[in-house]
Amino acid sequence: MLTFIGVLVIVAAIGGFVWNQVKKVQDVKDKQNVLYNETQKDRYYHKPVRNLPIFPLGSPLILTIAGIFIITLNGMFFWANSGTAYAVQYPWGGDKMIKTQGLKTKMWGRTIPLSFEISIQDKILPVDSNGDKGKLGNNQDGIYNREAKLWEFSDAIKAEIGTAVVVGVSTDDEELFLDMADRNRSESKLIYGRVLPNIDAAIKNTCKLMDAQEYISGKSSDFDRYFRDQLENGMYLVEEYYEEERIPEIIGDTSTIRTIKPQRSSKQKRFRIKTDEQGNIVRDNKSNTLKQYGITIYQAQVTSIDWETSFDDRLDEQKKEVAQTQLEKQQAERQFYTAKKEVAKGEAEKAKERALLEKEQIKLTIAAETEAKVAEQNVIAEKKKLEVAKLQAQSKKVSADAQYYENSKLVSAGLTPQERATLELEKATAVAREFSKMAVPQVVIMGQEGKSGGSLTNSLIQAEMAKNLINKSN
Secondary structure, three states: OHHHHHHHHHHHHHHHHHHHHHHHHHHHHHHHHHHHHHHOOOOOOOOOOOOOOOOOOOOHHHHHHHHHHHHHHHHHEEEEOOOEEEEEEOOOOOEEEEOOOEEEEOOOOEEEEEEOEEEEEEEOOOEOOOOOEOOOOOOEOOEEEEEOOEEEOOOOOEEEEEEEEEEEEOOOOHHHHHHHHHHHOOHHHHHHHHHHHHHHHHHHHHHHOOOHHHHHHHHHHHHHHHHHHHHHHOOEOEEEEEEEOOEEEEOOOOOOEEEEOOOOOOEEEEEEEOEOOOOOEOEOOOOOOHHHHOEEEEEEEEEEEEEOHHHHHHHHHHHHHHHHHHHHHHHHHHHHHHHHHHHHHHHHHHHHHHHHHHHHHHHHHHHHHHHHHHHHHHHHHHHHHHHHHHHHHHHHHHHHHHHHHHHHHHHHHOOOHHHHHHHHHHHHHHHHHHHHHOOOOOOOOEOHHHOEOOHHHHHHHHHHHHHHHHHHHO
């Protein structure tokens, strides 16, 4: 803007100088015409007099000096935009970095602007019905777009790969920044000469490391990881190797998979990342990493991929096969679980019947055990009754023996039969009275096999009892 104003001022100064020259010539002519008109007062013809005005902007020299000064002001200052770092190179050889916005001095030096963050996209252009591709957006500071290229995977399948990469310049190290700016001299040269070739090399190297089938089978994240790692740290060294193909064979149910070696040997050439003895990745020392230019990778990923038509057709077939396989698997699993359900139902019914039979068996067993225990208690009760009867009989015998002994004594004493009869009646009545008061013995001494044991001892006890009774009656 200052340059434009300065040029306008200089043009105005040049115009004023020309105007003044014209005015001088016209003033000479006006003087001559005035003299001529004074001598020709009575004549018919008079020459015109043109009094031109003075140039309104003052001296052209002053305007020229002012214009040159304004132009020089443009070389002294510049406006720094936000989000942009500048490398200012002075005419006397010094340079500095400016990373803040506002009006800055450059003292007629050169400025190299570099955006803090630069977006680079490879776009897959849509194709209309006529086969015409769409258009890319315009490149501008900080944004660079280009059409996606066709790349080949390790299984010879080709695809257009759309990527989105965001890089940024490092402003923490001023010396590194100024060196990078001095080498590249512009942002566009940095992108087209450094960044884009590294992006292409990283994509090409990564495509070698996997098949297209592997990419769609879940290795897309590995693709992004390899892609970014190579941009940040340098390109991988890859080596060839041959992988023996193995055919998966499904046996049993669909969840059991076994791999078997094919009858005919078949090997496929593959690529892998080369590593050293310690397992570290070996990189290409000849490749230029973006780190050495003070460039940081903020984002690097695949945004879209367009496979060639033959592979798309193969994918459609695979999708149909997968859908059919899933349907058959579901049917097989349904039959499998139906059979299990029937087996489980049969087992449940069998268990129910077994439970009923076991319940009935338990009832019968308990009834038999109860009957046996009742019979056993009855036997014990009968034995007790028999023992009581034996004791009663023995008691009567002892009483009779005692009475007989007493009677014999009375007879020998000379009692009359009537007296003896009365006395025996009284004694029998007393014995019966006492006997009725006797409690049934609670402890019975038994011999082997239920026979009465210790009969002499029992007889003595009974005799003693009878004697006590007789003494009480007397």
